[in-house]
């Protein structure tokens with residue numbers, strides 16, 4: 001939530017900062033701002049709305065001279081998304097500018113203290129206290145002022161600091177939020193993530209909590225909490241700038257839907273060697289693995305939905321009890337977790353605040369932590385005992401697509417690997433499942449090709465005011481994700497139900513105006529789904545059925561039909577999600593919604 005970027009070099013900073021903000025806009029997009037050093041002072045421009053509005057106000061940055069600056073794109077927490085509340089925030093004397101990602105939990109006490117000392121506040125934000133504290137502590141030594149200021153803060157704060165009196169010098173601080181440093185030639189950067197920097201540098205340093213960095217055009221120094229300089233290793237980002245651009249698609253979401261065959265392949269292929277699964281980075285022996293009496297999967301949002309699918313698949317193949325728990329609940333409920341627990345943490349960004357907190361809570365209780373993460377070097381990846389990277393490439397659209405399907409692919413790999421380790425499946429079943437995994441990327445492509453008519457269906461149904469998604473078993477878990485996709489980008493109210501549960505209350509909402517999307521890809525439960533379809537049809541609802549390719553029985557039951565390619569039903573959630581993503585996309589497009597940047601949302605939820 002919120003994106004920050006800083007640049008110091010030999011060329012004009014503002015256009016580079018704006019370009020960085022454009023790439024970080026998925027992190028928050030209700031207002032933006034930029035501040036640069038120029039002529040011994042700080043010049044600042046802010047705008048409510050998108051980064052494009054800020055670009056218009058500054059002629060793409062050209063109207064702001066200066067070679068050193070900081071910038072921010074906001075997802076509001078404290079104070080409405082106005083020009084005034086937008087970051088950067090200035091100290092009263094105008095000598096310090098600050099950008100911040102996170103929440104300063106003790107800001108009210110600090111604000112009261114600073115007010116009593118005569119500091120005046122311009123905004124309603126928690127962040128402004130930082131600017132005034134910097135002014136308060138500055139005695140000519142910026143590093144010391146930043147350290148003293150940071151020591152006063154509680155909560156989560158990733159900060160970028162600019163001082164009018166320190167030409168070409170930037171400071172940044174990381175506490176409970178993502179921050180990386182970029183190393184250029186004669187220029188250096190900090191940013192919330194690497195997407196802001198690709199195109200300028202691929203050499204990055206990942207900072208840890210409690211670390212602070214000092215940047216000049218020629219040098220980067222990193223310090224620990226005590227101010228001692230520490231050495232950090234430089235990582236090389238592997239993907240190219242094209243990966244973070246739309247590549248001719250109208251929206252990132254559509255590009256990312258279409259990238260799924262390749263993304264799923266990137267998750268699976270490197271781990272299939274000579275017909276066997278090898279999970280590099282998670283190399284427990286059968287004996288070590290059998291110490292786990294239970295598995296807990298924790299995550300938020302779509303990643304949690306992936307975890308729900310994982311529960312069905314792992315329990316079915318491994319016969320080990322699996323619990324799925326929302327990270328925001330797990331962290332506060334004194335969970336029964338110990339050294340006999342394998343905790344699987346699922347996260348695309350690797351930076352979700354609640355998921356990180358749940359991980360820490362369970363790790364402190366002795367659980368072994370396996371993370372399924374997309375973003376390399378992210379906080380969750382670094383905190384976990386082992387990591388399975390999904391290798392989906394950067395996901396920019398707020399609504400996850402390839403992030404989710406690659407999480408499923410990683411969970412399937414884990415489930416089959418564990419089932420074989422535990423001796424719960426024989427060689428024939430193992431080989432069959434390996435072949436199914438190998439076929440998955442082609443199935444995802446087939447799911448795209450089979451559903452070209454989905455655009456027409458979206459035209460037909462986009463005026464619905466509410467929809468219901470129903471399914472059984474894995475299809476129920478997939479229904480939750482299909483429903484979330486629709487509501488988050490189209491703003492149409494939608495709910496997902498286990499199909500057998502509908503009649504225990506929710507069926508009261510079904511009438512002749514409702515569309516019910518019925519997921520029927522668990523072939524063993526097809527007849528049960530038919531009964532549930534009949535129940536809603538008897539109340540006048542229309543039905544959009546989703547069935548395995550070639551299963552003509554669905555035509556007799558549903559008003560409209562989507563298809564998922566046939567394959568192992570345990571792995572159906574990947575290919576059946578594709579038509580549901582496309583349906584949500586086209587419905588939102590029909591309704592003129594801002595698909596990549598839905599209202600009120602942000603891609604990376606780094607606050608509680």
Ligand code: M6R
Pocket residue numbers: 300301302303304346347348349350351352355398399400484488603604605
């Ligand atoms: O980065 P994460 O996978 O940890 O994010 C978790 C959720 O915030 C995320 O899946 C969210 O629900 C999606 N934007 C929904 O499309």
